[in-house]
Amino acid sequence: MIPGEIRTRSAPLDLNDDRERLSLVVVNAGDRPIQIGSHLHFPDANPALRFDREACRGFRLDVPAGTSVRLEPGVSRTVELVAFGGRRYVPGLQIRDLSKEPKTGERVPRPVVPFGTPGVDVPEPERASGTAMRVGEVDAHDGDPAEVVPTEAPPGDQDATEDTEEQQP
Template structure:
């Protein structure tokens, strides 16, 4: 067996007696989940949802994370920033969406909770006084 094949199988756990077993569902710290699927942001109303087309007009790939206030995204992304005020991507926490150069994609957005404000990512002059006052 070639070294590359052997390493590949070891990484996958095949033919590797030292490969760890799946964690027990009764051990301390175990994660137990109910059967079925989870719908993200299921409690959100229609006015807390939005769909927009985003185009990467730049020459490099751009990723947008799950919690980024969308209007503060890279300026090479072309979309209706005013409509996106107070919104983020409607994707699982900790994930992101990648936009290749020239790519265009319709995305689902969900409103931020609370005041729908995220000061400090790209501080605008009008916001600086308000942030300083708390």
């Protein structure tokens, strides 16, 4: 034996083979990618994710410890979940009234339908609007395409020379 060596059976290891499993369609309705870690209580995941949070209470991702799943904006993905052991109660990241949490065994899963099914409403992702940017063009005099010259100032901006003019008494 070599120091630090890990010996396993020659047969493949089945992770979580004795746990209840659940497949769930998740849509990232946000405008940024979202990554979910292996042991996060799935209903506590980012609010921009659209899925049946009640159906997966007491579940986490069915992936090896230390790994994660990345969900791109506007994309639906089927994820595999596995039940936590014990009471399946995980306080998680969300602050909520613990007296209103369902007791073990009171979870009633709802049917999960694939993305795009008629009658399933998935709201459009919220996009940033009204970004304060100057409209610009490339300065043709020096030929440097990286330099942008403002051609129009946003409302409220004033020319610097107007502010520095001295007023005569």
